[in-house]
Amino acid sequence: MARTSAKSADKGKSSGRKKPVEPIDLLAERLAFDCDRFDEFVMGSTDFTVFRKPTRVTNESFGQLRLFSETKRLVIGVDEVGRGCLAGPVVAAAVLLPWFDRNSDLAERLSALDDSKKLPVAVREELSKTIRSCASFAIAEASPEEIDEINILHASLLAMKRAVMQLVSQAMLDLKECLILIDGKWKMADIECNQLPVIKGDSHSAAIAAASVVAKVHRDALMCKLADDFPHYNWLSNKGYPSEVHRLAIQEHGMTIWHRRSFRCLPDLEEEQDADEGCETRERVLVGANPAPKRGTNRKPSKDKADTVKRKGASGRKKSAKTGAKSVSSKRAGKSKSKKEG
Numbered sequence: 001m002a003r004t005s006a007k008s009a010d011k012g013k014s015s016g017r018k019k020p021v022e023p024i025d026l027l028a029e030r031l032a033f034d035c036d037r038f039d040e041f042v043m044g045s046t047d048f049t050v051f052r053k054p055t056r057v058t059n060e061s062f063g064q065l066r067l068f069s070e071t072k073r074l075v076i077g078v079d080e081v082g083r084g085c086l087a088g089p090v091v092a093a094a095v096l097l098p099w100f101d102r103n104s105d106l107a108e109r110l111s112a113l114d115d116s117k118k119l120p121v122a123v124r125e126e127l128s129k130t131i132r133s134c135a136s137f138a139i140a141e142a143s144p145e146e147i148d149e150i151n152i153l154h155a156s157l158l159a160m161k162r163a164v165m166q167l168v169s170q171a172m173l174d175l176k177e178c179l180i181l182i183d184g185k186w187k188m189a190d191i192e193c194n195q196l197p198v199i200k201g202d203s204h205s206a207a208i209a210a211a212s213v214v215a216k217v218h219r220d221a222l223m224c225k226l227a228d229d230f231p232h233y234n235w236l237s238n239k240g241y242p243s244e245v246h247r248l249a250i251q252e253h254g255m256t257i258w259h260r261r262s263f264r265c266l267p268d269l270e271e272e273q274d275a276d277e278g279c280e281t282r283e284r285v286l287v288g289a290n291p292a293p294k295r296g297t298n299r300k301p302s303k304d305k306a307d308t309v310k311r312k313g314a315s316g317r318k319k320s321a322k323t324g325a326k327s328v329s330s331k332r333a334g335k336s337k338s339k340k341e342g
Contacts, residue, residue, distance in 0.1 A: 027111050028102055030206035037196060037205075038073040038179050045194075072099070074173065077207025078164060079183040080156045081116070081215045085240035086250070086265045087233065087258045088223050089141040090152065092159035093215035094167040096136040096178075097207055106134060113209050115202035116216035128217040131210045138167035139218050148262040153186065161188045163211075183208045230256050 080092040100106045109130045112123050119127070131137065140162030142155035150158070160182060168175050175193045182188065183201035201208035220239050227235035233249045233256070240246075240258075247267040250259065259265060 027107060027113055027206060030113065030204065030209060031097075033204050034075040034077070034097075034181065034207050035073055037181060037198075038075050041179050041194060041196060074178040075207050076164060076167065076178050076180050077183075077201070077205055077209070077211040078160045078180060079202055079208050079211040079215055080159055081212070081219050082240065083152055083156055084242070086242050086246060086260060086263050087144070087235065087256065088219065088226065088240040089143050090147060090156050090159050091139065091141050091215045091219040091222070092156065092163040093137060093139050093211040093218065094160070094163035094180075095131060095207055095210040095214060096167065096171065096173075097131075097210055098134055098136075100134075106130075110206075110210075113206060113213070115209060116212040119213070124213055125217055127210075127213045131214055135210065136167060136171040137211075137214055138163045138170060139215065140166055144258055144260045147260050151262070152260075154189075157186060157188050161191050164188070164191070164193070181205050181208050183212065226258060230258070 074096065076094050076096050078092060078094045080090055082088055082090045098106075110127065112119065113127060116124055140159050142159040142162075146158065147155040164175075164180060167173070168178070178193065180188075180193050180195040181201060182195055182197045183205075185197050185199055187195050187197055198205055198208065202212040203209070223235045223239040227233070232253045233240075234243065234245045237243070238246050242265070244267065247265060250265045251267055255261065255265065
């Protein structure tokens with residue numbers, strides 16, 4: 001028995017298998033990530049006394065103030081959803097999670113917190129209810145018209161800014177004492193606050209993951225509600241994203257007020273160019289999906305030019321090459337004749 005147990009222990013060591021990480025440990029890692037970013041930001045600040053007044057000062061030899069575990073850290077996570085959609089607004093959420101003990105009931109309820117795109121619908125909706133019940137949060141949007149006017153990136157940042165300002169106003173926070181963690185690599189413009197972009201932040205930060213979940217659940221519910229008024233586009237299933245059914249519905253029924261006209265929404269632009277241009281609905285779709293190109297961009301050939309290119313085909317290119325060769329040889333023969341006659 002002793003030998004078998006020793007062998008099994010050796011096998012376990014040799015296999016190198018690691019024990020699966022408990023979900024609650026992942027939550028602890030994400031919360032620690034947020035705290036560490038806050039501490040590092042304050043330590044690196046040139047005026048950390050304005051940013052946050054710590055409870056105590058120690059290690060004066062280092063020339064910096066130290067934050068302790070009892071110091072309240074105001075970390076707001078911001079994320080958006082709906083950037084890649086063809087229809088609907090882009091939605092952003094800002095969340096300020098409360099402090100809670102690792103072994104508390106709230107920690108267990110939030111143990112599955114992760115990037116909203118990785119979570120099943122039921123888990124995501126339950127997490128959203130929990131976050132809304134315990135945290136300070138705000139939700140904001142940028143409309144399809146704003147997306148078309150200032151492009152999707154700037155519209156996403158605008159929605160994030162609106163969510164942050166709304167949260168700060170509702171919770172009566174001092175924006176200078178908060179650190180805003182933003183999912184992605186871009187900062188919000190025209191807002192005086194301490195902000196730190198985090199690439200793939202919804203996989204590292206608890207606050208950003210919470211914002212991702214709240215924004216996703218809110219936007220999905222909005223698109224399901226709009227699906228009742230616009231049943232052709234299957235928003236109940238695709239939530240406005242570019243599925244094949246969605247694109248074909250746009251081709252057949254045209255665009256709604258919720259579609260983004262600066263996006264390419266048609267299933268096949270080449271086929272649409274050859275379609276019946278007498279159909280006013282399809283003309284509206286084509287104009288909306290393909291705005292006039294700016295100067296210096298590669299313009300597509302007109303329909304007449306496209307037809308001539310198609311008529312030529314590959315065989316046309318071969319013939320032109322042969323005729324070109326014949327013309328060159330005839331020119332050379334003409335030159336030789338003229339030399340002889342001279």
